[in-house]
Amino acid sequence: MKKPEKVVLLHTNDIHSSFQVMPRVAGAIARLRASHSSVPVIVADCGDHMDRMSTITEAGAGSAHVEVLEASGYDAVTLGNNEGLTFTKARLQQLFGGGTAFSVVAANLRERETGRAPEWMKPGVMWEKDGLRIGITGATAQYPIFYRLLGWHVDEPMEAVREAVRHLREMGAHAVVVLSHLGLRNDKRLAEEVEGIDVILGGHTHHVLEEPLFHGRTCLCAAGSMGRYVGEVELSFDPDTGYLLGVEGRLHETAREQGDPAVKRLVEQRAREAAEVMQERIAVLDEGLAVDWERDSALGNLLAAGIRKETGAELALINSGQLLTSLLPGPVTRETLLELCPSPVNPCITTLTGQELRQALEESLLAEFVELPLYGNGFRGKRLGGLCVDGLEVYWNPGQEPYMKISAILHKGEPLLPDREYRVATGDMFTFGTGYLSLKGRDAQYFLPDFLRHVLEKELNDREALRLCRTARFHLSP
Template sequence: MSQMVNDKLIILHTNDIHSHFEMMSANAAVISRERKAAGEQAVLALDIGDHMDRAAVETEGTMGQANVDVINLTGYDAITIGNNEGLTVPPSALEAAYAGLLCPVVCCNLYELDSGKPPAWMKEHIIIEKNGIKIGITGATAPFSQFYTLLGWNSRDPETSIAQQVQLLRDQVDVLIVMSHLGIIADKILAERIPGIDIILGGHTHHLLEEPLFIEGTAVCGAGKFGNYVGKVIVEWKPDEGRYAVTGGSCIPVSGEELDPEVERAVLIHRQQAEEHLKEAVAITDRKLEIHYDQESSFANLLAQAVRHYASSDISIVNSGQLLGSLPDGEISAGMIHSLCPSPINPCVIKLSGADILQALEESLLPEYYDKKIFGYGFRGKVLGGLAVDGMEVLYNNEGSSYHKIIQASVQGIPIEREREYRVGTLDMFTFKVGYESLAKGKDIVFMLPEFLRDLLRQELSRPGALEQSFLHRFVPLI
């Protein structure tokens, strides 16, 4: 243990910025201001993951390099990764982006399947010394095991992994911090079950704790989302106890009034470069594809076709809310498809009963479903939208009562059987019981990574006859 050289440590933390580049300059300005105000006192700046989000042009067009440059210019001492870095950026691209990172990436529960070791750019823990205060830091990210395995990762149990790191670090440091991209429920459990942690800086569930929550002597913290707050934790030397302890904390609101000129300039340059990169033409169309959320539309049908062809499934089911606007005719660029389908959502294949398919289709005809606002689970749209299908036809009566509108549904010309299981191409989002919950009842799920829906759209746009097929009606109203 170190001798007491300084009596105070200030920790600044951010989480779940999700590529809100319009807030990054202001965040950097707040962190810079707090550093100056601290004077000679020790200051530590940490980010708790999901800094990247490929819904943003800057991240998509630079594959995360824009985020890395902002992290460097802001002066973070360490970061961990969230599911948006780990699951939506291909491992090779993430390695390339982090090659330019000036601070360590700390995470103790992700390992390469091939080597059994963390990737070269990741550390299980670090020890930083600030003004004589030894600070031990470890981190962990949400273990989406099935997804990570497909990308060549082994995501281990975070509680076990953190407990091992705490045991290694505790006697070597004055202050022990866990950067947890696990969510508030997991953070509370960690505080209850693992002795020796001084501070848990949280993320993933976007929770805002305006002051630390103390559980079994551990300060649990979280600074909201999207760069709206910078968290601040104050640690001071307690002479009567002979140790450092958390004495306070807060979340500093971030407005657009303070700006960091270097970060502002970097964001502008990256946006220009990303937009230029995404100008690449991927298709030329001779007709406009409309999108509607309350009725069948050709663009949503195209997405359903894209999923079915990619998944080689009996049928496909997608929600129209994945598409944020109509696809115009003429030259289609990569950036245009990205702006219309920004969600980092992957296709999957499930086995689903005819009864559960019919339940979802009935719900799809009701405004309480197609107008429903959805947040999270990778979804970057505004409303859920109705369902679009391929490989089936639905005869319905819109004047019928709720859940009794469908007169007949056929799969490739054969009436659907309620008890039979069908191989359905759909979206990973639905497996999390969001939106159309009967779709989460599917069995034998096969997730398909790393392709996003927009990648499938690009493929479908180049398939001969795809545009014509998208105008063929799947939902046929009773006249």
């Protein structure tokens, strides 16, 4: 029997709950599949299909994504950090453990308790058509501390992928494809360091490769983010031997695609259901709570006090850019809270010196930091914003030069000591070295699975916290 002369891979990555484009993505997949009616087609997603800033994702805890992936005809997916780190292991079991129309592949993720991958996740799978075998494996970005707190062990991806590729080759794979949520730099490392990979379909760093990038014999492809593109890769084989003869690839913009009617109806139905679920009342405010991106405010102070209380830290700092709107008097719903604080950022404690704290506080008084556009590391706001604090009193003069505006910082009524180390509550994004760089700190302890908005929800129901948050922490120097 002659083997197929061609196999087509269609791929997406980092859609991040962009439900508005999912019907067009599905339409592009259907059109491209139809254009290869006589050729086997494999459809894959490389992770971060989910993002908990979406009301549909939040209301259904990810279930709509499984439905869309199935309705769109996906064959294999890997997990991104937005799946692996923003949902509990138990919830992922509920989403994928009942059986899905697609395979979940990840070579470098194991349960801590058993040391093995759960039943619903495979280190690799073999696709076969008329004697032609395509091995598919996957890998996700390595965040060991976070994964450990959620009950996972994440292995170093290079060695894990090497072992998966070796196993697939031993099983007779004529070509091996890696679904990578590692980022372009690590994809290049995979191509250079791991033998036997033919195609890497990439994600995580949202890079766009309009044409494949070749490293030796390995072809690197990626389709950007937010469903703007669907990637197409054609693998050509010798029909007698199954030997891979060549790889070609391209991207297709989805903006003008006809939306798939079934996926469109599905998304619309899940949006209606989400709108109803997200109307659940979580608090009622007697007075409104304002946010100010440039200065401290009642709502920012409330969040800072909440993460200090949640973590047991000595003091707390959080950027006001986490909060996208003020709260009016009256009921607060789940939808209101999500719109207010959409970022899947976890509270944490880190160790900082008084001097490092002072540097961040000085920077928070400068427009170039307050207005800094920022996205990534979980942050879903628009700009960085100033710092809101709890456990500190800051005295400053707006007329002074940059980095000399603060005249005094008091902690428990005493001056902040430059060389003393403090245990400080903040958002986990700062420990990755983003925004206020001096807040990266040391010896970080993370508090999962709650996000900042879950902390805020508790504070909105604490009358004493609502009273205290209206007290200013920043004061003009006399």
